[in-house]
Ligand SMILES: Nc1ncnc2c1ncn2[C@@H]1O[C@H](COP(=O)(O)OP(=O)(O)OP(=O)(O)O)[C@@H](O)[C@H]1O
């Protein structure tokens with residue numbers, strides 16, 4: 001599990017307008033792992049993926065995949081790399097089956113009907129194989145893009161926000177499929193804005209902002225460091241100060257004492273247990289509440305708390 | 318992995334299929350336009366014209382009409398082939414695939430040239446409905462048409478990469494190729510022009526193409542076939558060089 005399949009050294013990218021999208025990035029991806037790249041809008045995630053996949057010309061730096069220097073042996077390297085782009089760009093008038101078969105051929109593989117069928121079935125697209133892509137819903141289109149990327153059986157797969165615009169149920173299904181790919185030995189690099197997603201799937205997590213990798217760590221270690229749980233408890237009656245029974249919890253009163261806000265725990269789920277303990281303590285103290293809203297922090301929240309609001313994810317420039 | 322033959326073939330087949338999907342636009346429309354020219358210039362007006370260089374007027378205009386459609390259709394077809402993926406974003410797949418300049422050209426340009434050859438065959442077939450004509454050097458004609466189709470497919474490919482709007486895409490065929498072909502001796506022999514226009518007309522490169530094709534058809538032409546051939550080959554070489562440069566630098570393809 002530790003042999004690097006992809007090595008990025010000193011990678012920088014300055015776009016024509018002068019935007020420095022990547023700033024001296026070093027990254028090493030291990031064979032067989034799922035690596036989640038997290039970062040706010042404009043952090044450079046898509047640029048990083050583009051540099052490896054041949055869409056972006058690096059300004060400086062060296063990328064090695066499967067032992068091939070991408071500047072020289074790009075043919076061998078690219079043949080083993082698959083890409084699911086962030087944008088839903090598909091050939092609208094093509095049918096699903098033809099589009100996916102085309103991708104396989106484009107990457108130099110002999111036609112294999114059974115393999116294509118298997119891929120389409122695994123993505124619940126087989127029934128739609130003869131539909132034109134423009135007739136599909138957004139989530140289905142994204143799955144077509146995934147099918148296209150899998151058609152040439154890549155060893156290394158890039159998923160740029162694979163679950164954007166995909167409904168909750170399908171998102172779960174997609175997580176399962178990604179785990180299935182990992183079991184088959186495919187190395188996966190994905191980007192996401194959701195820490196739950198990284199939590200669910202990733203072995204390792206990298207955080208990128210302003211074109212720089214801030215940290216790379218095993219997921220479990222990072223979740224404990226960065227994750228928090230937030231719970232809003234609506235109180236039946238406003239309180240003016242915290243009762244002693246719950247003073248030990250990381251809570252504060254809000255909204256004129258009508259709302260109790262809990263913020264604590266870590267990525268390992270201890271926050272939820274603590275909220276449960278908190279509600280019992282409230283009950284014991286005879287404090288009635290009318291509702292609870294609990295959620296784990298998103299990456300955006302973490303960035304706000306970690307880096308201050310100026311560095312919070314930028315809105316579209 | 319050396320040359321990715323399957324990749325090139327996949328592109329080629331897909332591009333051809335795309336043409337069949339829009340068969341009306343890419344085949345029927347040019348056939349209709351050409352037929353109209355034959356009816357108006359060949360039959361209606363042509364019947365009152367003197368033969369030119371021993372060739373019946375209606376037959377005389379066939380090579381020029383063929384060239385007119387061929388240049389316009391080949392260029393716009395080929396430019397669309399590469400412009401559309403850039404426009405819709407599907408080009409990401411091509412850029413991330415193990416295909417280089419050779420595979421891309423064989424796929425896109427090969428398909429565009431093939432379509433043009435099919436189109437030429439259809440136009441020549443249509444012409445037989447209106448005119449009785451004989452091609453003097455059929456193999457030479459086929460070779461020359463292929464050469465022109467390949468050159469303008471390459472040219473269209475460059476156009477499709479250069480263009481950053483549909484407007485620019487349409488501008489070259491409509492504003493440059495069509496007028497130059499009209500003025501390039503499609504409907505007359507250059508020596509029918511008064512001084513100094515017969516000389517000025519030779520500044521129009523397309524005059525050489527029309528003349529070259531007419532030579533393969535009837536054995537006589539305004540300028541020597543060697544000059545026409547040389548010019549076409551030169552144009553082909555320039556296009557190949559430009560495309561090699563585009564791929565080397567990633568211009569308008571890779572950020
Ligand atoms: N083609 C381009 N030309 C100029 N600047 C670009 C281009 N593409 C991206 N950028 C800039 O580079 C920076 C990084 O963009 P990138 O798309 O890599 O971010 P990202 O992390 O993928 O963001 P998101 O989460 O929104 O997808 C941004 O400031 C962006 O505006």
Ligand SMILES: [Mg+2]
Pocket residue numbers: 045046047086160
């Ligand atoms: Mg992105």
